[in-house]
Amino acid sequence: MSFKIAIIGAGSVGFTKKLFTDILCVPEFSDIEFALTDVSEHNLGMIKAILDRIVEANRLPTKVTATTDRRKAIEGARYIISCVRVGGLEAYADDIRIPLKYGIDQCVGDTICAGGILYGQRNIPVILDFCKDISEVADTNAKFLNYANPMAMNTWAAIEYGKVDTVGLCHGVQHGAEQIAEVLGAKSPGELDYVCSGINHQTWFIELRLNGRPIGKDELVAAFEAHPVYSKQEKLRIDVLKRFGVYSTESNGHLSEYLPWYRKRPDEITRWIDMSDWIHGETGGYLRYSTETRNWFETEYPQFLEAASKPIDPAKRSNEHASHILEALETNRVYRGHFNVKNNGVITNLPQDAIIESPGFVDRFGINMAAGITLPEACAATCISSINVQRMSVHAAISGDIDLLKLAVLHDPLVGAVSTPEEVWQMVDEMVVAQAAWLPQYAHAVPAAKERLSKSKVKTREWAGAARRSVRSIEELRAEKTALKQAG
Secondary structure (H helix, E strand, C coil): CCCEEEEECCCCHHHHHHHHHHHCCCHHHCCCEEEEECCCHHHHHHHHHHHHHHHHHCCCCCEEEEECCHHHHHCCCCEEEECCCCCHHHHHHHHHHHHHCCCCCCCCCCCCHHHHHHHHHHHHHHHHHHHHHHHHHCCCCCEEEECCCCHHHHHHHHHHCCCCCEEECCCHHHHHHHHHHHHCCCCCHHHEEEEEEEECCEEEEEEEEECCEECCHHHHHHHHHHCCCHHHHCHHHHHHHHHHCCEECCCHHHHHCCCCCCCCCHHHHHHHCCCCCHHHCCECHHHHHHHHHHHHHHHHHHHHHHHCCCCCCHHHCCCCHHHHHHHHHHHCCCEEEEEEEECCCCECCCCCCCEEEEEEEEECCEEEECCCECCCHHHHHHHHHHHHHHHHHHHHHHHCCHHHHHHHHHCCHHHHHHCCHHHHHHHHHHHHHHCHHHCHHHHHHHHHHHHHHHHCCCCCCCCCCCCECCCCCHHHHHHHHHHHHHHC
16 A cells, blocks of 8 residues: 655654554555654654654665645645644643633643633644645545644534544543553453543543443442552542543543532642642643653653664554554454544534544444434533533634633633633733734734733732642653662
8 A cells, every 4th residue: 555644743753653653563554655744843853763763674665754844745645643732832831820820720731721722722723724735735535633632622623614524533532441441450451341422531431341241330439449559549530430420531630620620729639639640630740741751852862763773563553543543444444443523413412513532433434433322411511511612712713703712711610610700801811912923813812912911900829839840850850760660
């Protein structure tokens, strides 16, 4: 087989390498072309060198190109994969820092809440530029695979406004299933059969079977509470499981910021999170992790390049959906996964226009969703709250309507639990002004926002958050990795 895959945001070096090696685990794909594109020539150079080394070490005919000309990379591509973070860590830092001034403490801030909504405002205009290029110069039947967050908003914009064949992909379901299999004592995750459905980052394991035996709420609660690690790291998730009756896919930290109940007061935050790793609820945890990872990669790049000389091991192919979808579409080997698509009746008690994440099957005819799923009422209610925020956020990003943007933020569950309308209005003005370089659709609104900020009497505070950690130095990271290696 010979076809072209374009990866936009390929400067996300670690993730691009994973996608690349996963795809090359499919024997039929050795002769394809990967076209890498990114706004950073520096990052492009690093990832191309790594992928070239992999191709050379494995004696493959695979072609790898790299260019900052996105349209050139997309030209003729059958598959286009997006991994972009518009604004990079600079804008992301404001997604965390500015809401903290108004009492809003986020762990990740990339899905909804104040940070996720502004992240979507930056990404959506760029996503639509991608769609324009795909429509004009990609292969006639091109498929757009979006990995970029905020997943639901980006995918919503690409389908409704970009008018391209789009699927959103995430790995939260797989990780949640691995946890459940572990606490239930399964020998491998494959022993667990499940139906998981909802919206991205709020999907719910509504049916569980271990080796064919149904697993109920009480057994699952007992298994998590008995686990020596998860009982401490996933306190909030376990509490939601007890109250809702089903387990959520998302990590303790992620889930905490989609709900109005657990991060509304500093003392409540520390009660429900765990500081053993960023993902369990640390304030700005993913920002710290991302910053450390970038610094580490820049410093240790020669080691990453050397590691690329190892043979590809198909047994280590990851459970990221992309390679499996491509394999199913191209070879007709059927793949079952969980995909982000427009609802259109798949989930009976969620809005039809929403982007849902639910089970589907892939073969040469495309992605076919399992329809007629009904969520438990509490799960549906929680999802609908987020969907309403997502819908307003997408429409605001398209129209550049700053008043609609403020209403979207106001209706966010956690923001509404913490902040007053006056605080929300000022916070959004402040975020739009700070991120104006990446928000062209709001250029007309920036002067008035600056004027309002100069006259505002809304009080703010400089607050690091309830559970903030400093970015560690390279020396600290190296010492920690050495200690872990010696202990293991």
